[in-house]
Amino acid sequence: MLGRIEKRVISGERITPEEALxxxxxxxxxxxxxxxxxxxxxxNGDDVYFIQxxxxxxxxxxxxxxxxxxxxxxxxxEGAYEISINGIIRRLKRHRYIREVHIVGGLHPDWPxxxxxxxxxxxxxxxPHVHIKAFTAVEIDYFTRISGLSLRGVxxxxxxxxLDLIPGGGAEIFNKRVRKRICPExxxxxxWLEVMEKAHRVGLRSNATMLYGHIESYRDxxxxxxxxxxxxxxxxxxxxxxxxxxxxxxxxxxGAGYVSGIDDLKTIAVSRIFLDNFQHIKAYWIMLGEKxxxxxxxxxxxxxDGTIIEERITHSxxxxxxxxxxxxxxxxxxxxxxxxxxxxxSFYNPLN
Numbered sequence: 001m002l003g004r005i006e007k008r009v010i011s012g013e014r015i016t017p018e019e020a021l022x023x024x025x026x027x028x029x030x031x032x033x034x035x036x037x038x039x040x041x042x043x044n045g046d047d048v049y050f051i052q053x054x055x056x057x058x059x060x061x062x063x064x065x066x067x068x069x070x071x072x073x074x075x076x077x078e079g080a081y082e083i084s085i086n087g088i089i090r091r092l093k094r095h096r097y098i099r100e101v102h103i104v105g106g107l108h109p110d111w112p113x114x115x116x117x118x119x120x121x122x123x124x125x126x127x128p129h130v131h132i133k134a135f136t137a138v139e140i141d142y143f144t145r146i147s148g149l150s151l152r153g154v155x156x157x158x159x160x161x162x163l164d165l166i167p168g169g170g171a172e173i174f175n176k177r178v179r180k181r182i183c184p185e186x187x188x189x190x191x192w193l194e195v196m197e198k199a200h201r202v203g204l205r206s207n208a209t210m211l212y213g214h215i216e217s218y219r220d221x222x223x224x225x226x227x228x229x230x231x232x233x234x235x236x237x238x239x240x241x242x243x244x245x246x247x248x249x250x251x252x253x254x255g256a257g258y259v260s261g262i263d264d265l266k267t268i269a270v271s272r273i274f275l276d277n278f279q280h281i282k283a284y285w286i287m288l289g290e291k292x293x294x295x296x297x298x299x300x301x302x303x304x305d306g307t308i309i310e311e312r313i314t315h316s317x318x319x320x321x322x323x324x325x326x327x328x329x330x331x332x333x334x335x336x337x338x339x340x341x342x343x344x345x346s347f348y349n350p351l352n
Contacts, residue, residue: 001026002022002031002032002035005019005022005035006031006034009273014276015274017222017223020222020226020270021219023270024266024267029262029265029269032266032270032273032299033265033269033299033300036269036270036272036273036299037299037300039272039276039300040272040301040302043279044302046338046339047302047342048297048303048304048334048342049342049343049344050304050305050306050327050331050334050341050342050344051099051100051346052097052098052099052100052306052343053098053307053308053309054091054095054098054102054308055102055308056083056088056091056101056102056103056105057083057103057105058082058083058088058103058119059081059106059111060105061073061074061081061082061108061109062074063106063108063109063185064106064138064185064186075109075110085115085118085122088103088119088122088123089122089123092123093126093127095309096127098127098130098307098309099129099346099351100131100133100306101123101130101131101132101133101134102134103123103132103133103134103135104135104169107138107139112146113146113147113154113157116135119134120134120163121162123162131164131165131345131346132162132163132165133166133167133346134167135158135163135166135167136166136167136169136170137170137192137196139170140155140158140166140195141191141195143158151194151198152198152202155202155204159202165204165206165207165239165347166196166199166204166205166207167207167209168207168209168240169209170186170187170192171189171192171208171209171210171228172209172210172211173210173216173220174188174192174223174224175223175224178214178216178220182215189224189227193227193231196208196231196235196237196238197234197237200235200236200238201235205239205347206239208238208240208242208278209241209243210224210225210242210243210244210267211246212244212259212267213245213259213263214246225270225274228241228278229277232278233277236277239347239348240279241271241275241280241281241282242281243268243271243281243284244284245258245259245263245287245288246259261295264296265292265295265296268281268299271300272300282303282304282305283296283297283301283305284305285304285325286305286308290325293333294333294334294336294337295337297337298337304330304333304334307327307330308324
């Protein structure tokens with residue numbers, strides 16, 4: 001089966017969902033990696049992208065309390081926090097060399113939509129050279145509820161306030177059965193896809209994610225990838241796909257355990273092979289750890305994300321990676337994987 005799939009990929013044919021499932025079920029990780037590396041080289045050569053970015057999580061206070069999330073708190077609960085707009089600006093001004101600020105957080109019960117717009121406006125005013133990647137599809141849906149605006153109206157207001165592109169978070173797994181168990185309060189998969197399609201239609205590009213390694217099956221992963229591929233066929237608005245390994249510490253899903261390194265590599269590789277209409281596959285070092293992310297660069301990934309500087313969501317769930325990494329360390333990781341480091345902006349324009 002793998003030999004036939006490899007021949008089809010080399011000939012430029014699109015593999016089917018059933019073939020993707022066969023890849024997930026195979027134990028031949030080296031053949032899968034070889035096929036994925038072929039696809040990655042065909043798309044991006046030996047280039048591996050990174051960015052100097054800064055993550056900001058303005059609040060962990062959230063009206064949703066998803067089972068898999070170790071980050072969220074209720075208002076007044078121990079550990080709940082809010083960062084003021086001035087506090088956000090102070091953090092960013094310490095790192096003026098950054099090219100992107102990544103802003104995601106909880107669905108705060110008291111903040112009006114205008115407050116989120118003010119965050120964008122102030123970041124753009126103080127750091128006009130920085131691209132703003134902010135607000136997941138879940139947050140954007142929440143904005144429609146607290147503002148009374150249509151989805152298009154919310155997206156246009158965000159764009160006018162300075163939003164440049166949208167991160168891919170909140171996708172989790174699209175399967176309804178799984179989603180009801182891990183995040184029943186969150187928007188469903190169809191709504192996530194609707195938000196992204198509308199964003200692409202108004203000229204906002206985005207990323208896409210998949211949270212794996214909890215209670216989902218391989219078939220659920222393939223279904224998730226298939227829905228992303230179909231939407232990308234329609235809009236072409238996704239820039240990168242980011243598989244996110246589930247971390248279980250401090251969640252209500254403690255029995256799920258941690259994802260194996262083999263599963264990490266296989267998920268990266270199958271994603272690269274199946275998502276033929278995505279230009280980039282990201283090995284998110286915060287989730288994978290620095291060394292596993294480096295290894296993933298030889299299993300189909302061509303982006304290792306960036307400097308990060310201040311990330312709270314994954315670390316709340318027990319991530320063992322660092323909170324930040326320097327540009328020099330990223331360059332070294334990429335070079336030692338036998339790849340060529342390319343510093344980029346938010347839209348994959350090379351800076352060096």
